[in-house]
Amino acid sequence: MSTLKDLYEEELQDLWSANDQMAKAVWKMSSKASDKSLADKLEKAKDGIDKHTEMLKSLLDAAGLEVDKEHCKGMEGLVEEARKHALDSDLEGAVLDVAIIAQYQRMCHYGMAGFGTAKAFAEALGEDDATQKLDRALDKIYGSDEFMSDLAERSRNLEAV
Template sequence: MSAPANLTDCYTEELSDLWSANDQMEKVVRDLAEKAGDQKLADRLSRSADGIQKHTETIRKLLEECGEDEKEHCKGMEGLVKEARKHALDADIEDDDVRDVVIIAQYQRMCHYGICGFGTAKAFAEALGKSDHVAKLDKITESIYDADENMSDLAERSANLEAR
């Protein structure tokens, strides 16, 4: 994509980047779910991946409404995915409880990146007067916050304790 010329361009570029980020995150979250030792963690990650997939469909629809249909490769999420693979999937961690703690940490890093991106997109949509887009982006952001908080709760109540 070329350099943005206006706020509409900034908005569509942000959505295009989020589309790519979500595609990348969904794949690695499914892999993390398969590697998780704790069934509750695996289930939460699987549900999260399904939610990410739904968010991606929303992004695609918002982009279509803006006359765009391409995603822009997200290098930020690419780096986070590489880190998740390195530390949680490819690392030679023998203790499942320790791996689960690492999985949670990597998952939350990706969530926080998503919160930032969706918050930015929402701010752009607000400035552009796209109230229907704002509502959808706000719902996605709330969903990511909830997933992050649920993962923190799981870590605090069980995973971190088991990894001691």
């Protein structure tokens, strides 16, 4: 890699892998959540992640690149943490929900960093369509993160106490 375009393309590949891994973890977490609004939001989030993955594929296609996802080690670690602290834990009820929210938000924050970086690269490269698509994805990710913070603060954390 020697150019910003190279970095941008690698970021898109990495995000594609990260999204693929996150979608699987989020789907599993949705089935373990005890709170219906949490489970519903996680199911919707999984659908959103899938849409973002398709959008990333379209950006790679538009750039004339093969969709050859680089395995994202960062998300691999976050998924492993989600497995350890939520999916394979002995936690139950509101305490499990709080653990799920925490792990989901960690993955979201990683996604925010990646999508934000890709957007900045696209903007610098004059890729206006990509910039807009990545910005819309970021808005959705931020919204999902805010929902989880609100749910934790006004409900699940209080019940977990």
